[in-house]
Amino acid sequence: MSQQGSVRKRKDASVVGKSKEPAATGIAAPRDPDLDALIKANLEVKSPDVEWDYRIAITVITLLAFVTRFWGISHPNEVVFDEVHFGKFASYYLERTYFFDVHPPFGKLLFALMGWFVGYDGHFHFENIGDSYIDNKVPYVAFRAMPALMGALTVPVVFDIMWESGYTLPACILSAFLVLFDNAHIGQTRLILLDATLVFAMACSLLCYIKFYKLRHDPFGRKWWKWLLLTGFSLSCVISTKYVGVFSFVTIGSAVAIDLWDLLNVKRRQGALSLPEFGKHFAARAVGLIIIPFFFYLFWFQVHFAILSRSGPGDDFMSPEFQETLSDNVMTANAVTINYFDSIQIKHKETHGYLHSHPDRYPLRYDDGRVSSQGQQVTGYPYADANNHWQILPLQAGDEVPGRHVKNNEIVRLRHIVTNTILLSHDVASPYYPTNQEFTTVSVEDALTDRFNDTLFEIRIENGKPGQELKSLSGQFKLIHNPSKVAMWTHTTPLPDWAYKQQEINGNKNLGQSSNIWFVDEIPSIPKDSPRLEKQERKVKSLPFLQKWFELQRAMFYHNNALTSSHPYASEPFMWPFLLRGVSFWTQNDTKQQIYFLGNPIGWWLASSLLAVYAGILAADQLSLRRGVDALDERSRARLYNSTGFFFLAWATHYLPFYLMGRQLFLHHYLPAHLASALVTGALLEFIFNVEPILDEATIKAQKKLTGTKKHLPARQKIVGQSLLASWAALGVITAIIIGGWYFFLPLTYGYPGLTVPQVNARKWLGYDLHFAK
Incomplete structure (x- = not known):
């Protein structure tokens, strides 16, 4: 959704009565020219208000x-x-030890930065849940302080989103409180985890x-x-922490698309844009929200590669060329x-199983009735x-040149030494x-006779060059059956x-599959004192950044x-809005203490219910409009569709895509969507009670001067005051229940x-599957 908001000095520039200006994100609605004159007159009468009540509230909430x-x-x-x-x-x-992880590096680099600040050397490797930080002298409080700081700052940001969107103070407080007193947000931000940075x-x-968007004029x-560049930077931080951050790009991208569509309209209030002017708007957004964030994203990987210069547990996930x-x-x-x-x-690179054979044979028939060759088993x-143990043989018997190296793309045969048989593949279906x-x-x-061709295999080194020598360990290759062109798998x-x-x-007929890769783990036939085993001084090689980045991206x-x-604690997306299941993080049998990752049920059920209400x-509203009944004033409808609609869009784009994923999913994946649902909840509080800002005396005088009205505004003030009082009362009741759920x-x-x-x-x-329930 496109975004539109009232100016920050809401008390002297707020809309009045049935004003038609959306107070927050949304598509622009027609504007009353008398309202523009009113705002201008009001600004001339009174100096800007500092909104002390909002400032006090956000200060208290931050603390x-x-x-x-x-x-x-x-x-x-x-x-x-x-x-x-x-x-x-x-x-x-x-x-500086190389490791592999499926998440981008930004969030993990922040933890390393905190460790560097406090002088930690990284000697403890967090091997097991329950290992003592005290005994191992780990500055774990400093590590945990990083996500706790992010989590604490998230709450005032939520308040500020509502404030900048033009909502009244009760709406701002309710949205912030739903995150402030949520057990899941608190629990996830007190531990060395990435979600606090993501949210x-x-x-x-x-x-x-x-x-x-508020500066669109x-x-x-x-x-x-x-603010355009800061939006792009924030988006880059989201996706540089976890790849689900792409959902934030979808949210902002949808808003930008609608905004650009509106700029194309020749009937715009502000006048039609020429195509070159529209091109400037499009290019600016493309640069600020796509190109620059992408370069920031690449920058964190450059830092990642620059720091991790030593061999480590992540080596096996990368190619030999990368490992060099x-x-x-x-x-x-x-390598030999x-x-x-x-x-x-x-x-085998992926399963670490050895190519093996033994005298036993395949059964005549498998369980499904298919017939095998009854040949010797290869497993x-x-x-x-x-x-x-297999002996690697040349294609022809006359090629027996002592010391000749095996090279890329050469045709070889493999002899199983113990049974003195030759490896073969043929057009017979495998067992499974x-x-x-x-x-x-x-x-x-x-x-050597009628089965000769079926014993021929091509050595195809991964990313190998013509004539490249095959080496143990570093020479990863695919063994391609030459006649049928299938890969051993x-x-x-x-x-x-x-x-x-x-x-x-x-x-395997799919030759491109990465799980077809094998390597020579050992050469048992070489004597331990052989000159071939003498290690030569090796120079560390370099690869272009983009080549390393592409390889790592594919692996991730x-x-x-x-x-x-x-x-055991995975959950399905349909469970999350209703908080049907949590995750056991930690238990202590002696003291019966446990950390169970779970949201505040009261807050989650309220937010989920209001999503359905919205x-x-x-x-x-759409049905009533079809029947010619207009039950809403234009200001309320504009805010309902535009501002609240933008928040609802953020919820949908951060939640619904998980239904398309086949990977493990947990409750913490819902936290960004829950934050968006908190924004929708605050917005609906204002809509339900039809609250509008109470005008000060200067605004009333300006309205009287323009319209000559003497009685309408005080009456309107009374109605608005009653609505605002009702919203405060509702906020008090809801807040008390939310805090009660948090405390419980x-x-x-x-x-x-x-x-x-x-x-x-x-x-x-x-x-909930809590511990110590018996």
Whole structure:
């Protein structure tokens, strides 16, 4: 939705009566010329008001936010839930050790920055939940202070979004309180986790865009550019923390698209734009909201690569070429060139299973009735074994040149040493994949006669150059069956008992699949004193930044999409708005203390209910308009569709896309959408009570001077005052209930005090799987 807001000095420039100016984000509505004259006259009568009541409220709310986020932040003094990941990553940054994660680097770099500030060296690697921070001398409070700071600042940003959008003080307070006293927002921001940074940056992007849009009548000015660029920077921080930050781009992008569509209208109030002028608007938004954020996004990866210069646990996720850019890399340091007739062990990169064979044969028939070749079994085996040894042979018997190296794209054969048979693939369906080819072995005699072609395989080194030598460890390759052009492949589903539950090896027709990659793990035939094993001094190589970035992006997206395994605390998106399930973060058996990630049920149910109410109001309004009944004044409708509609759009774009994802999902994924629902709730409080700003005496005098009205405005003031009083009363009741819900679930959020069995059961409102309930 496009965004439009009243000016910040609301008390002297606010609309009056049935004014037609939307007070917040939205599509511009027709404006009464007398209203413009009124505002101008009012500004001449009175100096700007500082809105002391709003300032006092945001100050108090900010202080409360810091108290609720920082209170008892040192408890527990043990590793909690996903601190095992993000605390570990901060330590790796400080040690400059390369690691791999599916999330972009910005949020993790902030943790490393905090560790650097306090002089931490990264010696503790957060291996297990429950490990003691005190015993290991970890400045964990400093680490936790970073997300707590972000979480505390999010609350006044929510207030400011409502303030900048022109809402009355009760609406601003309600939206802020729904985040301030929400147990999920508090719990997620008191631990070494990324979501506090994500939610804060998302809220800042909404605020900055509202400020930018309010300057639409003064385009290309200094402030206009400032807020446009700050919107882009906020968006870059969102997506640089987690990839779900793309939902914020969709929110702002939708608002920008509607705004640009309005600028194309030749009947605009402010006059039609020429196509060159429209092009300037389009280009400015493209630069500020797409190009510059993208460069910031790349910048954090450049910092990431610059810091992580040493070999580490993330090496295995990257190509050998990438690993050569890291110092102390074991793989490239120990790589040995492979010669023909070497005995080698071939290992699958993804599953770490060895290419294996043994004398047992495939059964005549599989469970589904299909017939096999009854050939010797070829499987994947996870442990070192003599049956993993294969001799690499040249294509022709006459190629037996001593010491000749195996090179890229050469045709080879593999002899299984223990059974003296040759590896073969043929047009017979594999045990589990009828579309994939079976792998087996045949005798040396058959391999030299009628089955010769079926034993030929091409060595295809990943990103290899013509004539490149194959090396152990660093030489990752695909083994392509030459006649049928299928790649040797395996997976983790075990075969039945007849194969000792080992991995199936088969021929995959999809040659481009990354899981087709293998490497030579060891060359057992080389004597330990052989000159071939002497290590030569290795120079660290360099790669262009974009090449490294593209490779890392591919790996991140692949492994992120692969997070499909079940988790005991995973939940479905339909559960989140109703708070049907939480997540157990930490338990202490001796004291019966626990941290259970759960929102404030009262606040979540209220916000979710009002989302449905909002949709119902829109449907009812559209239906009544169809029947010729206009129940709303233009100001209320403009704000309902534009401002509240923008907040509802933010909720929808941050929530509905999760239904399309196949990866693991948890309750914390709903936090950005919950923040947006809090904004909708505050806006509907104002709509329901039809609250408008009370005019001061100067405004009343200006209206009288323009219209000659002497009785209408005081009567209007009385009605507005009653509506505002009712909204304050409603706010008081709602706030009391919200705070009560927060306080009731507080022991589960802060991890103390411990609860008795009856107290735990009293908090299982929707059957939450809490600990110590018996």
